[in-house]
Amino acid sequence: MKPKVLVTSELPGDAISRLEAIADVKVHIGEHDLTKSQLIEQIQDKDAVISLLVNEIDKSVLQSAPNLKVVANYAVGFNNIDVDAATERNVVVTNTPDVLTEATADLAWALLLGIARRVPESDQFVRDGKFEGWKPNLLLGRSVHGKTLGVIGMGRIGEAVAKRAKGFDMEVLYYNRRQLSVKKENELNARYVGFEELLRSSDFISLHAPLTDESYHIIGKEELTMMKSSAYIINTSRGPLIDEGALVKALVDNVIAGAGLDVFEREPVLEPVLDQLPNVVLAPHVGSATIETRVEMANLAVDNVINVLKGLKAITPVNPEIVKK
Structure with missing residues (x-):
């Protein structure tokens, strides 16, 4: 059975297509971001999530996803994620440094x-x-x-x-x-x-x-x-x-x-x-908003997810102390 992945927003480029080759992927499509209750509902059976800075991934969200192995943040920052709680649950957290x-x-x-x-x-x-x-x-x-x-x-x-x-x-x-x-x-x-x-x-x-x-x-x-x-x-x-x-x-x-x-x-x-x-x-938070940069960010987030789901090391882990067994 393929692992299940939630992507909380459409992403530029073809990175999602590469992810679909190894996983069942659900992409949130809509004008509004997922509410916290919607996020909790949709993440319950997921093995991975690609999140945005607007998605609060706190302890309650993490607890609702017992199969979760990786949270790949589509940003260099990660203050929207409770990294300590993720680490306690052996969930890898990644970000997208350098490319932006x-x-x-x-x-x-x-x-x-x-x-x-x-x-x-x-x-x-x-x-x-x-x-x-x-x-x-x-x-x-x-x-x-x-x-x-x-x-x-x-x-x-x-x-x-x-x-x-x-x-x-x-x-x-x-x-x-x-x-x-x-x-x-x-x-x-x-x-x-x-x-x-x-x-x-x-x-x-x-x-x-x-x-x-x-x-x-x-x-x-x-x-x-x-x-x-x-x-x-x-x-x-x-x-x-x-x-x-x-x-x-x-x-x-x-x-x-x-x-x-x-x-x-x-x-x-x-x-x-x-x-x-x-x-x-x-400006409306467009620091990384070039076509080239946003595509690179999507590729890095997806590559992090693919690596973790395959049992390999994440490329840009925020909590590298986690050793996948």
Whole structure:
């Protein structure tokens, strides 16, 4: 009998076809994500599940699936999964690191340039028929070249963002749990500094830290007040890294110059007023949204499932301490 697999959303590419060759696959198709009760109902007889960040895989969900062997998250993050509970049940948890690094770094820079040079405002200005010719003071933004970029969280994506700053002759400051090697710092032209120094010295701050209990609201009222009034903050990591209410107030009161956000604290719900502010660029969590990247993510998630179902090692396990017997 073939193993049974639940995929909580349609995926791009032909990865699902490869999975169907070795398993009975049920793909959730619909405009709305599975509710928790629907997920529990559908996962009960499954050997594997490919999940999205919006799918909460907690202890109760795991307990409802006695045959479950692997949860393959279609994302680099996995804060939607109770990894400890999965490990207790000998369930492998995997994610999709590396394949979305460059795409997410590109989007961070798109948001940075977009807010600094007021690109969305300019686009709307032209579409509204307001453009009547060149004027000296029309839609003035801020220069990016030669400024200081602060990177909070210097993992794969943080490094990719820092690497791109070299093309703009920017000074790069970074704050991380661990300092990089001297060789890596020289490659990135990056300098390790304390958290407060980064906040006070940077013209642009880009967040790339994972979401943990320690990093929750790492940027709040106090931190926003430390930033330059001319500074911008970019978040393509996890929404709850920023206290969204405090950010809205800071933007309204011009405590900082602006923000570029691809993720939100309670997405898809936005903090009231946020979508009405001219000094913020908003994107609907599309950091990895290139055709090439999303297909690679699907392939990696499916390959992880196939490996585990065949009794092989997962390619990108989050809990590698599990030894399949």
